[in-house]
Amino acid sequence: MMPPPIRVLIVDDHPMVRDGIAALLSRQADMEPVGEASNGIEAIEKFRELSPDLTLMDVQMPGMGGVEAIAEIRSLAPDARILVLTTYPGDANAARAMRAGAAGYLLKNGIRLELIDAIRSVHSGRRAISADIAHAIATHALDDMLTDREVEILRLVSEGHANKQIAWRLNLSNDTIKAQLKAIFTKLGVHDRTHAVTLATRRGYINPFS
The missing domain is CATH 3.40.50.2300 (Response regulator)
Known part of the structure; x- marks a missing residue:
């Protein structure tokens, strides 16, 4: 059967x-x-x-x-x-x-x-x-994963927002945004915003059209 x-x-x-x-x-x-x-x-x-x-x-x-x-x-x-x-x-x-x-x-x-x-x-x-x-x-099994806050910041970067705009939108200080971006760059192994967005998109942290 x-x-x-x-x-x-x-x-x-x-x-x-x-x-x-x-x-x-x-x-x-x-x-x-x-x-x-x-x-x-x-x-x-x-x-x-x-x-x-x-x-x-x-x-x-x-x-x-x-x-x-x-x-x-x-x-x-x-x-x-x-x-x-x-x-x-x-x-x-x-x-x-x-x-x-x-x-x-x-x-x-x-x-x-x-x-x-x-x-x-x-x-x-x-x-x-x-x-x-x-x-x-x-x-990437041993890599440090981006936190939800870091992903949120990177998504705003991908939309073209400057640090001051991101700080205002998230109710954070400009220095905090700078520190968060530095941590993001370290985790992703990049040195600038453009490469961070490119790599984050490739790895699926941020998705186009999402």
Whole structure:
């Protein structure tokens, strides 16, 4: 007797992506797409309604993003199986998702077979991480991670704000901003604001269009 199919909730803000994934899963004898959501809030509602065996979760979405939704779903159901499928690479992105409770992290440019194998792996209790992401995590495993405040400052830098503007927006002194930027440069191994933003974007601390 065949075991019941893996019931999958698909969370992504692009309808065509959701349709493509649903069509791919429908062709698998052991998988069944049971619902869709376009942001984190909808994902939580659909999870409560459907109790899927596995949730495929994007990271960057309007409203509530994927990391926040993962944390909320895991608080509702500590055994929930969640696999991130995103266009955003970077060890910091992956680390945030895994800390929130994701069991896997794949990039959308991966081959279809990788996604199918990852769903089966995560459903069975194992982890599934894209090779590029695993390499990035290993490369930076001993690095000091940026704090939430440092990421916030770096995001404002990326938007073109000067130190005085950042200090005013965050209700901090100009000297504090300078000290925070010095700490950021040290952690990232860079010497100026431009390289700090470039590297932070590549590693997933700050995401374009977020």
